[in-house]
Amino acid sequence: METALAAVSGRWTTLVLRELMGGPRGFTELRTLLPELSAKVLSERLTALRERGLVTAERLRGFPVRTRYELTEAGRSLRPLLVALYATGAELQRLTAGPDPSPRGPRLGRLGP
Numbered sequence: 237m238e239t240a241l242a243a244v245s246g247r248w249t250t251l252v253l254r255e256l257m258g259g260p261r262g263f264t265e266l267r268t269l270l271p272e273l274s275a276k277v278l279s280e281r282l283t284a285l286r287e288r289g290l291v292t293a294e295r296l297r298g299f300p301v302r303t304r305y306e307l308t309e310a311g312r313s314l315r316p317l318l319v320a321l322y323a324t325g326a327e328l329q330r331l332t333a334g335p336d337p338s339p340r341g342p343r344l345g346r347l348g349p
Contacts, residue, residue, distance in 0.1 A: 240317050243288055243310075248273050250318060252281045253307070256291065257315060260306040290314070 244250050248270070255261060255269045266278060273281075282305055285291035290311035296302040 249281055256307045260304045262302055262304055
């Protein structure tokens with residue numbers, strides 16, 4: 237269990253993995269899909285995921301130089317864990333939700349979206 241949780245640890249990591257579950261993506265595409273995530277943090281998360289063996293990076297020919305990120309087999313194996321985490325988070329929010337004036341919906345302390 238610790239190995240699986242360590243693989244997805246870090247703020248924004250699960251969201252980066254979620255976007256890569258849809259297939260290979262470039263850095264700019266990931267920035268567009270995750271607009272609240274700064275370029276610096278995205279770069280840090282992608283580097284950490286590469287170091288964990290969950291993501292590969294392929295430099296594409298042309299100018300400007302572009303990089304395409306793709307999940308490895310180990311990264312793709314995290315899909316059931318991410319689905320379970322999402323479902324558990326949604327259920328926790330439902331069970332702990334009180335009146336919520338925010339337009340984004342209920343939050344679970346610092347664990348919310």
